[in-house]
Amino acid sequence: MIPNLNLVPFVSVDHMMKLVLHIGVERFLTELSAYVEEDFRRWESFDKTPRLASHSAEGVIELMPTSDGRTYGFKYVNGHPKNTREGRQTVTAFGVLADVGTGYPVLMTEMTILTALRTAATSAVAAKHLAPKDARCMAIIGNGAQSEFQALAFKALLGVDRLRLYDIDPAATQKCLRNLRGRGFEITACNSTEEAVEGAQIITTVTADKQYATILTDNMVGAGVHINAVGGDCPGKTELHRDILLRSDIFVEYPPQTRIEGEIQQLAPDHPVTELWTVMTGQAVGRRDARQITLFDSVGFATEDFSALRYVRDKVAGTEFYENLDMLADPDEPRDLFGMILRAAKPAPAGDATRGGG
Amino acid sequence: MIPNLNLVPFVSVDHMMKLVLHIGVERFLTELSAYVEEDFRRWESFDKTPRLASHSAEGVIELMPTSDGRTYGFKYVNGHPKNTREGRQTVTAFGVLADVGTGYPVLMTEMTILTALRTAATSAVAAKHLAPKDARCMAIIGNGAQSEFQALAFKALLGVDRLRLYDIDPAATQKCLRNLRGRGFEITACNSTEEAVEGAQIITTVTADKQYATILTDNMVGAGVHINAVGGDCPGKTELHRDILLRSDIFVEYPPQTRIEGEIQQLAPDHPVTELWTVMTGQAVGRRDARQITLFDSVGFATEDFSALRYVRDKVAGTEFYENLDMLADPDEPRDLFGMILRAAKPAPAGDATRGGG
Numbered sequence: 001m002i003p004n005l006n007l008v009p010f011v012s013v014d015h016m017m018k019l020v021l022h023i024g025v026e027r028f029l030t031e032l033s034a035y036v037e038e039d040f041r042r043w044e045s046f047d048k049t050p051r052l053a054s055h056s057a058e059g060v061i062e063l064m065p066t067s068d069g070r071t072y073g074f075k076y077v078n079g080h081p082k083n084t085r086e087g088r089q090t091v092t093a094f095g096v097l098a099d100v101g102t103g104y105p106v107l108m109t110e111m112t113i114l115t116a117l118r119t120a121a122t123s124a125v126a127a128k129h130l131a132p133k134d135a136r137c138m139a140i141i142g143n144g145a146q147s148e149f150q151a152l153a154f155k156a157l158l159g160v161d162r163l164r165l166y167d168i169d170p171a172a173t174q175k176c177l178r179n180l181r182g183r184g185f186e187i188t189a190c191n192s193t194e195e196a197v198e199g200a201q202i203i204t205t206v207t208a209d210k211q212y213a214t215i216l217t218d219n220m221v222g223a224g225v226h227i228n229a230v231g232g233d234c235p236g237k238t239e240l241h242r243d244i245l246l247r248s249d250i251f252v253e254y255p256p257q258t259r260i261e262g263e264i265q266q267l268a269p270d271h272p273v274t275e276l277w278t279v280m281t282g283q284a285v286g287r288r289d290a291r292q293i294t295l296f297d298s299v300g301f302a303t304e305d306f307s308a309l310r311y312v313r314d315k316v317a318g319t320e321f322y323e324n325l326d327m328l329a330d331p332d333e334p335r336d337l338f339g340m341i342l343r344a345a346k347p348a349p350a351g352d353a354t355r356g357g358g
Numbered sequence: 359m360i361p362n363l364n365l366v367p368f369v370s371v372d373h374m375m376k377l378v379l380h381i382g383v384e385r386f387l388t389e390l391s392a393y394v395e396e397d398f399r400r401w402e403s404f405d406k407t408p409r410l411a412s413h414s415a416e417g418v419i420e421l422m423p424t425s426d427g428r429t430y431g432f433k434y435v436n437g438h439p440k441n442t443r444e445g446r447q448t449v450t451a452f453g454v455l456a457d458v459g460t461g462y463p464v465l466m467t468e469m470t471i472l473t474a475l476r477t478a479a480t481s482a483v484a485a486k487h488l489a490p491k492d493a494r495c496m497a498i499i500g501n502g503a504q505s506e507f508q509a510l511a512f513k514a515l516l517g518v519d520r521l522r523l524y525d526i527d528p529a530a531t532q533k534c535l536r537n538l539r540g541r542g543f544e545i546t547a548c549n550s551t552e553e554a555v556e557g558a559q560i561i562t563t564v565t566a567d568k569q570y571a572t573i574l575t576d577n578m579v580g581a582g583v584h585i586n587a588v589g590g591d592c593p594g595k596t597e598l599h600r601d602i603l604l605r606s607d608i609f610v611e612y613p614p615q616t617r618i619e620g621e622i623q624q625l626a627p628d629h630p631v632t633e634l635w636t637v638m639t640g641q642a643v644g645r646r647d648a649r650q651i652t653l654f655d656s657v658g659f660a661t662e663d664f665s666a667l668r669y670v671r672d673k674v675a676g677t678e679f680y681e682n683l684d685m686l687a688d689p690d691e692p693r694d695l696f697g698m699i700l701r702a703a704k705p706a707p708a709g710d711a712t713r714g715g716g
Contacts, residue, residue, distance in 0.1 A: 020699055052423065072412055080460055096434065327371065334442045
């Protein structure tokens with residue numbers, strides 16, 4: 001008898017917050033980064049497909065599946081910029097990990113918080129391979145929900161300890177400052193993007209809700225800088241002036257998706273880009289010299305969610321940071337689904353909450 | 359303030375069984391059929407796409423999304439024939455309904471039981487339009503997990519009250535007999551398919567785990583019969599001899615999917631078929647005369663799951679047949695996801711389990 005075949009571990013938002021606090025944000029980001037990098041290094045073992053998107057006037061709902069042949073994962077994620085007007089999140093997400101051999105889900109988890117963490121972890125992994133080796137100062141343009149995660153991931157992985165913050169809304173900058181207080185950063189709140197990028201070796205752009213905005217213009221970007229472009233992530237949403245792209249060596253996750261959703265949607269469809277995974281495996285060169293501008297055109301890909309799901313599965317096993325969901329029908333006799341329903345009419349013996357189990 | 363934005367109603371397997379028993383199986387099937395037919399009648403208002411399948415040596419994991427522009431739904435479903443050897447189900451499923459306007463999930467539910475119900479409801483809806491008007495006797499070839507649901511759906515919608523059962527495993531037939539006892543059927547357990555189809559006006563084939571099997575041969579099918587072919591539903595899995603197909607008028611759900619997965623994978627890719635929805639709207643003719651053989655080549659389509667999700671959402675509202683899952687991050691300030699995590703470290707005031715709510 002295999003016990004509790006009907007149960008799927010579920011990590012709620014509350015459990016995810018407690019898990020992150022229990023592990024510690026920086027350690028969580030460091031460990032998660034290792035999972036992300038490990039999966040990038042075995043890129044070719046994944047089934048890859050651009051996300052399956054359902055567009056409407058108000059936003060988009062997407063399914064992002066992938067599989068490494070042993071484990072299958074997918075994320076449900078929406079993007080609805082108008083949501084914040086009604087007190088809702090622009091983006092919410094949840095995800096599922098399943099066993100390829102049986103098709104049975106083995107984990108369901110909230111992924112709004114987890115996506116914020118994996119996005120930051122991926123940015124930091126990319127920067128580890130692309131940013132100047134001595135980079136300690138980062139500008140963060142856009143101080144919304146993703147900004148603190150980016151800051152902490154770059155601190156944990158690269159040792160970035162000086163931040164220059166700018167947001168068109170000073171309240172967002174103040175919120176970011178407040179949340180990062182006491183975490184070992186020297187932080188400067190700036191009054192413009194121009195001011196924020198002064199002296200920064202890394203520029204992270206992570207603004208929201210802009211249609212073909214130009215957060216960075218060409219003159220703002222000096223030689224040797226690494227640009228971590230996170231905010232441009234769907235058709236019609238970009239952050240960088242096209243001229244910056246033409247001066248940069250561009251690194252992407254999955255070209256078929258990035259050409260539609262990333263900054264490079266502004267360029268010709270055959271503009272040369274380098275796949276990030278090839279840098280990690282040594283097949284391609286990342287940063288060549290001190291004057292080169294590197295650009296990570298991040299849009300977020302299914303394998304990163306897969307890495308995050310794997311990490312959470314490994315971390316919650318044996319802890320109190322999940323509950324079991326009675327999600328899978330599990331009749332005593334597989335062909336007797338109908339009989340299982342009939343038997344549910346009779347009260348179960350005390351203590352028997354799991355309906356048999358094979 | 360919108361309360362409890364973080365919560366998503368979840369219908370567990372236990373709740374689904376209790377809901378079915380509370381409503382009554384036949385009434386559930388009748389009401390669900392009305393939702394299925396309503397959605398078939400507005401077929402053109404749906405975003406349709408063949409299911410997104412991830413194949414492996416052991417089986418398949420699929421995502422089946424659709425949307426009517428106001429509501430979005432998807433089902434996760436696996437198919438692993440070898441699972442039963444380890445006490446697992448061949449097929450398990452769960453599904454989600456979401457609001458297109460906000461992208462927020464509004465229902466999550468088990469769908470193993472619900473899929474069995476919607477498959478039977480869809481078969482009965484099709485037969486209502488295709489079977490001989492006076493049909494009261496149905497053969498069911500294959501007496502596994504789907505058989506009782508088929509029987510009860512045809513009783514509820516068409517008044518079928520005589521059943522002729524056959525399965526290569528007599529234990530399956532006995533199980534089906536036992537489960538249907540006292541439900542108003544006259545049931546004959548048969549020793550062969552030939553015997554089972556004698557005098558039947560409707561033939562339902564719903565066998566499992568066969569590679570290009572021939573459950574029905576040409577000589578078994580007389581004039582005027584309606585064939586409800588449920589078991590052939592993936593590439594390489596069919597139940598009917600090709601000659602039967604050539605003598606039948608064939609009705610399908612969504613041709614791009616059925617040509618890959620259905621009985622008609624045995625035919626030329628341009629073999630004429632009629633889309634079921636056009637019969638329901640009156641654009642095409644269903645049964646023309648008493649000697650015609652009609653065939654519903656059922657594979658199961660995303661809109662049927664959508665109908666089932668809609669029905670369950672409507673039925674559980676205001677009842678005790680669901681629980682709330684803390685699945686969506688809902689910070690007081692949408693841009694302050696990180697602050698929400700920090701605040702989770704402090705114990706919440708007594709009674710405050712919902713973290714604010716915009």
